Amino acid sequence: MPELTYLQAISDGLRQEMRRDKRVFVIGEDVGVYGGAFKVTLGFQEEFGPWRVFDSPLSETAIVGGCTGAAIMGLRPVAEMQFADFISCAWDQLVTVAAKQFYRVGTPIPIVVRLPSGGGFSGGPFHSQNPESSFAHIAGLKIVCPATPEDAKGLLISAIEDPNPVLYFEHKHLYRRIKADVPEERYTTPFGKARVHREGDDVTVVTWGAMVYTAGEAAQQLEGDGVSVEILDLRTLIPWDREAVLTSAEKTSKVLVLHEDTRTGGFGAEIAATIAEEGFENLDAPVMRIAAPDAPVPFSPPLEKAFIPQVENVAAGLRELAEY
């Protein structure tokens, strides 16, 4: 099994699907000659040609709307937003057109929008956001947030196969930092099935994306204190694995919900509410949320560090829960 970075795993999955299925094509800004801002599609245009690796004008609305039209005509578009933040420019096409078309008229819209998201490198307010919860509120969109190279590939292939619009949030901070064995052959990772990143008995962390690793480091610190932490990586938010969360809550009776997105109305609120509604009897402590504060993502390193949940914040939260 080759060892691939998270970024290489995305490229690998995409390339495999394009080789296997002529309907799959890539569209975005600078995805062709340049290979994409992060080089996910480097070398793709040489292999698949300029019409299947399509350099679009700076037009997010036309990219996503174009994907919808092409999908209705039977293709399987994979759009790249240069940064997840820019999806705001295509909000209408996603939310008004793509998300609702199947419910309204029975026309499936099988499109994937790749969204390089997340902060941690002084990208500032417009190159660092995690807008997944805004879209989780929109009926008709699926939301995928892989944390590992293996999932990055398997979830991307599932996303391309899926007959619905899928937002694929790829965390920029993981691109080259995370490396692991990834199967060479084609495989899919099912939506709505959480992954146990780490088994434990005393406290559960429910999280996704880059925060999986933040939680992992915090859990290691807690090990020294004799606290055993279980980490659930949700993998996908729509649909999300309620059963795994409720089962783990029952096992540990203490839950910390962690995300890099801001706190109010973040997807963690939905998870906490569900645990309160359906798992209340099993809890020995209030569900705790750790998230970014309700502010834009700041640029300057000390501010950004104060914004994105850090290992020490998570460790402190876990200790508080363990002692409760």
Next chain:
Amino acid sequence: MAIREAEPVGSLGEIREAGLDREDLLTIYRTMLLTRGIEERGHILYKQGKIPGSFYTGRGNEGASVGVATAMRGEDVGTPLHRDMGVHVTRGVEPWRIFAQYMGREDGPTRGRDGNVHMADAQLGLIAMVSHLPAMLPVAVGAALAFRIRDEQRVAVGWFGEGASARGDAHEAMNLAGVRRLPVVFICDNNQWAYSTPTHLEYACETLADRAQAYGFDGVVVDGTDVLAVYREAKRAIEKARGGGGPTMIESMTLRMEGHAVHDDAFYVPKELFEEWAKRDPIERFRSWLRENANLSDEEEDEVGAAVKRILNQAIERAEQSPLPDPSTVAQRVFARPEDLDTPHHK
């Protein structure tokens, strides 16, 4: 690049050259009558309280919508809007299903999930509009991109209004289509009023077709009350696109002969304007043309009129028998399953 003002069609010989025989002309006439009939009868049903929500008509636009749709081939696709009922009728959407749609019944194309003209039959190559205009233009461009990627000789037609021309979607769609010379034709239904906003508050250029030049393709202004001129220009543009010649924008000039929707009495439109454009009613105009140029007889007129009336009566009766949707299904079919991809396009 040229901005051209299209001439009216002079004779039967000329329209024959553009691809229509006498039988086709009678079909167009019948389709225009049916289009207006559907909206007139719908309006009555609305007043009777049988149609929930609001009600929109395309009175004055029957010639433009039927003309463009007639110029499309079966394999072409389009994204008609709320003034383009004639496109649905021309493409073969059965009138009873349109009434079922109006009434929010299970047999309308949206099965009661959406209302009024927010519908389309994908099997007939139509893509359903949303309220956010001109959001369907990028979608039409995407369909054209698919044709280009697969090297198919098909064309997408995207509609928008002069009001929607002010929004960014129109720019992004036309720019992309122009840059890649995609097989798409943009039809601007310029009916002079976007709700209550007149054209001089929507755009500052002389004609919207002028903008085509900026996107690197041709623009044509056509009298939208002249069904044959619209047909001829649409045919020309569609076949040009099919042949690899890139997009065209056709600006079809009409007047919206009623309010934005039926609740709106259009007090803001000068009376004289209505009077002037009433003289150019597209159906009456075409009827006169047929009498002068194609020997339309009284018997034929009566026959067409009676046939349309019969279709409308039967359609309403059938639509009223269609059940209302089951409330327990409200949250079903939000997401498609793999088997839902089994449509003609996705095969």
